[in-house]
Every structure is written in C-alpha cells, then in structure tokens.
Amino acid sequence: MNTLATEQLPTPGTAPGVELRALDTLWFQVAGTVCNLACTHCFVSCSPTNHTHEMLSLAAVERSLAEATALGVREVYFTGGEPFLNPEMEAILAATLKVAPATVLTNGLLLSPERAARLAALAAGSEYSLDLRVSLDGWDAESNDPIRGAGTFDRILAGVRNLAAAGLNPVLTVTDVCREASSDAGKERFFALLRGIGIDRPRLKVLPVFQIGAEAERAGAYESWQRLRAGETPEDGWDHLQCSACRMVTDQGVWVCPILVNEPAARMGSTLADALGPFALDHPACWTCHVYGVSCKT
Amino acid sequence: MTERERMALHRGLATWGERLVPLADFRRAAAAAGRDLSPEERAAALRAATAVLPDTTPVEGPWSRIAVCGGIYNNHLGLAALLDDAARRGAEAVYCLGDLGGFGPSPEKVWPLLLQGDVRTIQGNYEESLASGREDCNCGYTDPRDNHFAAVSYGYTARHASADFKAWMGRLPMRRRVRVGERELLLVHGSPRRINEFLFASTAPVPFLETLLDRNACDALLCTHTGLHWHRRLPSGRDVVNVGVIGRPANDGTTAVWYALLDARPGGGLAVELVPLAYDHPALAAEMRREGLPEEFVETILTGWWTTCLEILPARERALSRY
Secondary structure, eight states: OOOOGGGGOOSTTOSOEEOOOOOOEEEEETTTTBOSOOOTTOTTOOBTTOOSSOOOOHHHHHHHHHHHHHTTOOEEEEESSOGGGSTTHHHHHHHHHTTSOEEEEEOSTTOOHHHHHHHHHHHHTOSSOEEEEEEOOOSSHHHHHHHHOTTHHHHHHHHHHHHHHTTOOOEEEEETTSTTTTSHHHHHHHHHHHHHTTOSSOEEEEEOOOSSTHHHHHHOOOOTTOOOOTTOOOTTTTTTSGGGSEEEEETTEEESOSSOTTOGGGEEESSGGGGOSOEEOOSHHHHHHHHHTOOSOO | OOHHHHHHTTTTEEEETTEEEEHHHHHHHHHHSSOOOOHHHHHHHHHHHTOOOOOOOOEEEEESEEEEEOOOTTOHHHHHHHHHHHHHTTOSEEEEOSOOOSSSSOGGGHHHHHHHTTOEEOOOHHHHHHHTTOSSOOOOOOSHHHHHHHHHHHHHHHHHSOHHHHHHHHTSOSOEEEEETTEEEEEOSSOSSOTTOOOOGGGSOHHHHHHHHHHTTOSEEEEOSSSOOEEEEOTTSOEEEEOOOSSSOOSSSSOOEEEEEEEEOTTSOEEEEEEEEOOOHHHHHHHHHHTTOOHHHHHHHHHSOOOSOOTTSOHHHHHTSOO
C-alpha cells in the first residue's frame, strides 16, 4: 500500500488558498462512486461495489440546481461512477437542460441506439447545448482493455457509433495513461479512429492522470515534493484552476471539485451556500491541476 | 489481482485517498469536514456572491436609437456599408465592440472610417493584444489547426497596422455604458468578466445572464467575440444581445454580416433588432486574394460558412454548421 496522501499534508495554513470567483460550473456525482467498470487508473476508484458516495435522486439534483440557479450557474456536468447507471439520469438531464447547458461524462457502455435517440431528442428540445464525453484509453483493444476491462474497446466504440447515428457528436476523453495521446500524432490516431466510424468532426480531450485512488496503486502515488506551497501563487492568480469557479455535489454534501471527492477534508458543507468560501490547495492533486493546467471541463 | 478481485475490493469499504477504510469512518470524517452556516450566514454568503461590482464607467447618451456592431476583422467594405445603413435607419450614434483586425485585408483602411463615422469603439482582445505587442490574438483556441489560422490572421494584421493605429487602439476604453431612452446598456467585447469570454446562445443560460446583469447593474448587456448574433429577453425584462460581427458571415450559408439596432420605446422599454447587412463581398474576397490571405478565409466570405476556428462552437451551434 502506498503512503497516505493525507499523511503528507504540509503544516496547516501553509498551502495557498483559492477564492471562488463565481459558481460557473456545477458538478454532480450523479452515480456516486458506483460504476459498471473498475478501471485501473480511476482516481476515485469507482467500481460496482464502491459505495463511498451513493447515487443522487432527481429531487436532490433539483434542490442543488435551484440553489445554483440563484447563484448564476453557467453549466452543469454529470459524472460518477457511470451516470447512466442512475435510473433517473434521463429525467435529471431533462430537468437540467431547462435551465443550463449540460455535459455527461460516461464510459459509453450503456449507450444503446434507443438511449442515444432519446438523448438526441433531449438535445434537440433544449435551447442549451448537451455534450456527451466518452472515455477511452487507447486506439485498440490491446491498449484500452488492460485499463478499462476486457472487451470494453468494442463496446465503447459501439456506444460512440450509436451516438453518432442519432446525430450526437461526443467528445472522446483520453488520459495520459495512453502515452502518445497528447502528441499531435497521437491525437491524429484518435481522430482517424473516429473518422473510421463515420464521425467527420472528431472531438478529443486529453487529461493527465491524478496519482490517487486506483491510479496510485497502478502507477504509484505522489511524491512529497508534488505540492503547492504558500508564496507560489502565480502573478495572475489561480483563475486557471477549475476550483476558482466550480463546486461538486454528491450525496454526502458539497465538495470543492470533481477530483477530491474521496478526501473528507475537501468537503466544504451541506449546501452550495456553505461552500462559497476559499479552499486551501493542500492536496497533491492540486499540484497536478496547476502544473498541467487541468480543467475537467470540456 | 484479477478483475473480479479488484471489483470486490470496495465491498463495505470506502476509498479515502489511497486507503480503504470502513464506510462509516469515511462518512463520519466527511460529515465533520466543512462548516454548515446558519440561515443568516447562508443569506449573507449568497448576497456577497451576487453583490454589485463597483464600476465608475461614465454613462453616455441618452440616445433614442443607436447602431452597435461587433468584430470588423479588417472588413472596411462591411464597415462602410454599416455606416450608410445605420445613417439611413436614423441611428444617432454608432458603437463598435472591438476586434477591428484579423481575417480580412488591409488593416489600416478601417481607421479613417471609424474616425470619420465617429464610431465609439471599445477594445477587443485583438486591440488589447496588438497595442500591448502580444505574440497572439488571445482568442483562446486549443485546436492546432485553429491556432495555425489564428496566427496567420493575427500576424498579417500585426504587420500591416501602423504604430499610430495600434497606439490609438490601446487608448480605447474596455467598456462603455450608454443610455438609450430610460435603459442603461453595458457594452463589452466578450463578457463583463473577461475580454475573451465566449457568450454563445446555447451556453449562456438565463440564470447566468440574470446574475451577470445584476452584478454589473445594467438593463441590457451588449457583447460580440463569438461571431454569432443572438438576442435573449430575460424573465426580468432585461436584454442580452450578442450583436454578431460585420467582419465575416454568421456561419449560416449566407454572405450577409450582422449588427444590432437599439431603440428607445415609449414607456421606457428597449426594442432590439438584429440586422443583416449586404456589402460588396466579392470585392472583399478579391482584395483578400491579392493580399495573399488563406483561401479558407476567402471561402467563408463567398459562401457564408466558417472553415476555421470551429472548435470554439458549442455542440448546438456546431450541429448547425457545414464544417
């Protein structure tokens, strides 16, 4: 077992703090940490048996949406676990698209032709954009399946095909576990893969890995030097960090961001109003966001 | 470890960082973290998060009818057509929301038209970048192809605009406040928050806009930067208008460019009209070719479809696009 991230915390009060400048992005851990996959690089270690966070009900999502609406929310993101395991997911999307644009981060396995058609109808019926982001970790089964699970490459591509056939153009999300993904040549390989299944405007997002959760077991945890410290505040501030404009709602309360939901210290309160204060960047994952310029947004 | 073993790992346990702990331990620690505010503190936190921001911009006007255009992108023929059209329609003043350069030919030709037409202009990201000697237009693209064409476009304008014109750009205000009838309009380039923030119709929802107008204390917000025009009347009765651009067509398969007319209504209201504008686009295309600008740009002028910088379009707008 790796060294505990929480045991590496610097002296309290020494990490720089980030103010929330506006609640632009509202995240929902809509499927909790429950997933039909158990990817070896998952920074929240989601699996069929991880109930650290449980699913959110439509009523719970609507309560937070109402609160976020009063705060001027700009966009809503759904993640998990696998969002489409939530039996109310489509009703949740319908409710959301009445007030704001929405993005769903999915593993693509539950995107049947019927569901894809219903999602396309939801998108067509809203004045706001609906985006689907489908995760994949390689150009073929040999590279993807060891990470995401046996047989997943073909099933993910089938889901992407179903979205495309329904007129939706998903964003393929790839992590740096796929070594070449961030190079121009690597991106071109993913674009070619998408074009090969009939998507003529391929979209791709490449994310670095966070060395926490399952990924820490797979490839190693953070080193103690991978920390932000007081005095490291950039000249133009922390506006590049997503936590300067987002909060995450789970069934356990409101958290600073989508990455740290398995760190109790990153829970900020029970409601969004409780969670509008500053957050101290004293987790090594904050270092990744800063150094790699990460935003979980599309 | 087999996949089956890995999947069984979390049964009854929670992941706390890299540790597996009893679920109850995690939830107890989480519940103890953060701080729940009292109802009074919550109300105060909400008030602070949506409080009016200080702004000392002087208010111009009042006018009863104005014309407002967005990015000119060196399209001097479009600007000349706009000045004629606005005068014909009785506009008392013409405003421009910035991005004078880029895309089109001969940057210097726009300047005398702006001066002669008394066009009240604010800075766009192009002016901010050109005046401060930045290496790029700060458009905020991430796609390599978009960045290539953005660099071609910015480099051409940076080389062909005079130092005097650039210095003039740098003296333009970043925002204006304008009274039309009884309504106070806030004029910005991208958004009141950031010069290069994109406000597209499908990603600028009502709650966000209402809060933006609350925080910036105005009755109407006028912006550009996206290249696509739209108007939304908010439930509060206020207006948000993306006036579009007169530099290139609106990615709709027609060669017209767009601007906005704002009219004071009896009783204190505001009428908003988005106006399609025809101009001598074949002449602009010919001049662009003479200047050696990319054929991709010329195609947009001649067909009305964008061929570059499409990455910025949200899903809904992109679905309506040819490319």
